[in-house]
Amino acid sequence: MTADDDDVRLCDHGPMSAGPVHDAVSATGLTKRFGGVQAVRGISLTVPAGARFGLIGQNGAGKTTFIKMMLGICRHDEGSIRVLGSDPEDVSVRRRIGYLPERLAIPPSFSALAFLDSVARYKGIAAERRRGECRDLLQLVGLEESAWDRKTGGYSKGMRQRTGLAAALVGKPDLLVLDEPTDGIDPMGRRQIRDVILDVAKGGATLFLNSHLLQETEKVCDHVAVLHQGQVVVAGALSVLQRKDSFRVAFRRPDAAALVAVANEQGFVVDDSHERDAGHHHHDADRLVTRFTGTDAGALSQALARAIGAGLVVVEVAPELVELETILMRSMAPAGGAPTTPTTTTTTTTDGARP
Numbered sequence: 185m186t187a188d189d190d191d192v193r194l195c196d197h198g199p200m201s202a203g204p205v206h207d208a209v210s211a212t213g214l215t216k217r218f219g220g221v222q223a224v225r226g227i228s229l230t231v232p233a234g235a236r237f238g239l240i241g242q243n244g245a246g247k248t249t250f251i252k253m254m255l256g257i258c259r260h261d262e263g264s265i266r267v268l269g270s271d272p273e274d275v276s277v278r279r280r281i282g283y284l285p286e287r288l289a290i291p292p293s294f295s296a297l298a299f300l301d302s303v304a305r306y307k308g309i310a311a312e313r314r315r316g317e318c319r320d321l322l323q324l325v326g327l328e329e330s331a332w333d334r335k336t337g338g339y340s341k342g343m344r345q346r347t348g349l350a351a352a353l354v355g356k357p358d359l360l361v362l363d364e365p366t367d368g369i370d371p372m373g374r375r376q377i378r379d380v381i382l383d384v385a386k387g388g389a390t391l392f393l394n395s396h397l398l399q400e401t402e403k404v405c406d407h408v409a410v411l412h413q414g415q416v417v418v419a420g421a422l423s424v425l426q427r428k429d430s431f432r433v434a435f436r437r438p439d440a441a442a443l444v445a446v447a448n449e450q451g452f453v454v455d456d457s458h459e460r461d462a463g464h465h466h467h468d469a470d471r472l473v474t475r476f477t478g479t480d481a482g483a484l485s486q487a488l489a490r491a492i493g494a495g496l497v498v499v500e501v502a503p504e505l506v507e508l509e510t511i512l513m514r515s516m517a518p519a520g521g522a523p524t525t526p527t528t529t530t531t532t533t534t535d536g537a538r539p
């Protein structure tokens with residue numbers, strides 16, 4: 185389903201949650217202090233039901249603290265928070281949430297199967313279904329079968345992490361909260377885990393992901409928020425936050441210099457920054473990479489038609505996007521002294537207006 189800006193809507197999450205569904209998470213003016221540390225300073229944040237939401241920010245920004253308040257693990261000082269339409273301390277809501285904590289403590293004498301079984305009991309899954317579901321989930325997260333009955337105390341970090349993810353998936357949660365899910369997982373495994381997470385989201389669950397791996401967040405999430413020193417500094421739909429008012433247009437590199445001039449005349453400004461940006465676009469001697477400023481597809485089409493008419497060959501046209509890393513850096517940059525003032529909301533719209 186898509187996230188929209190209705191306060192209450194119907195969505196098809198299966199029998200456990202049929203009926204009106206509120207925003208998956210809705211926080212207003214949330215604060216939390218630990219002794220002298222103000223960990224969270226007035227966070228107002230809304231995660232639409234069905235969104236794939238990513239929370240990012242520096243170490244100590246308050247991400248895990250926010251998650252713990254969201255899950256009723258830690259009590260907030262001020263403000264209010266609702267999760268799946270209820271108080272986070274409501275046990276019936278907790279059963280609809282899957283959570284992979286930042287530091288997962290599995291009793292070391294438990295095997296993965298025993299641990300998952302204990303989670304499945306807590307979630308109220310019938311005895312006859314438990315074993316099958318636990319095995320299916322361990323398979324899904326890629327824990328090798330020979331390890332399923334071994335004590336988790338002897339697991340590698342990645343194996344423990346996979347077990348934790350499987351545990352978070354028990355009972356098909358409506359809200360899946362993952363605090364650094366691929367921490368300690370090898371690159372192949374990361375991809376596998378990403379696919380699992382995306383499949384869960386496709387099934388209608390809301391995803392709440394906290395990761396320092398920005399490329400992972402970019403690939404998985406459709407909404408993001410940046411926390412900085414306990415405040416929301418940017419939030420919205422990724423498609424909107426990443427939008428630039430320009431297109432990247434590449435032509436087959438013309439033999440004649442005159443054709444480069446034609447491209448220029450039509451508004452295609454040669455942009456060699458792409459060629460320097462090795463992380464994103466490989467230098468390609470056969471291509472002339474340009475930038476066309478504006479968002480008007482009609483104007484772009486006309487300019488392209490004229491360029492093609494003059495003999496240029498188009499090999500790529502794409503809207504230009506701002507990388508999440510840039511969004512993060514900008515949001516924390518002391519431009520004029522402070523980060524963009526945030527705290528008022530965020531992600532309630534599909535077009536993800538900035539606060």
Ligand SMILES: Nc1ncnc2c1ncn2[C@@H]1O[C@H](COP(=O)(O)OP(=O)(O)OP(=O)(O)O)[C@@H](O)[C@H]1O
Nearest residue numbers: 218221222223241242243244245246247248249250
């Ligand atoms: N139980 C606690 N007792 C004291 N201080 C705490 C506690 N939990 C969090 N803090 C403090 O609150 C601030 C925010 O911590 P939090 O764990 O939420 O950050 P984070 O954004 O998750 O960081 P990271 O990216 O490193 O995981 C930090 O200054 C941290 O030291």
Ligand SMILES: [Mg+2]
Nearest residue numbers: 247248249286
């Ligand atoms: Mg954390």
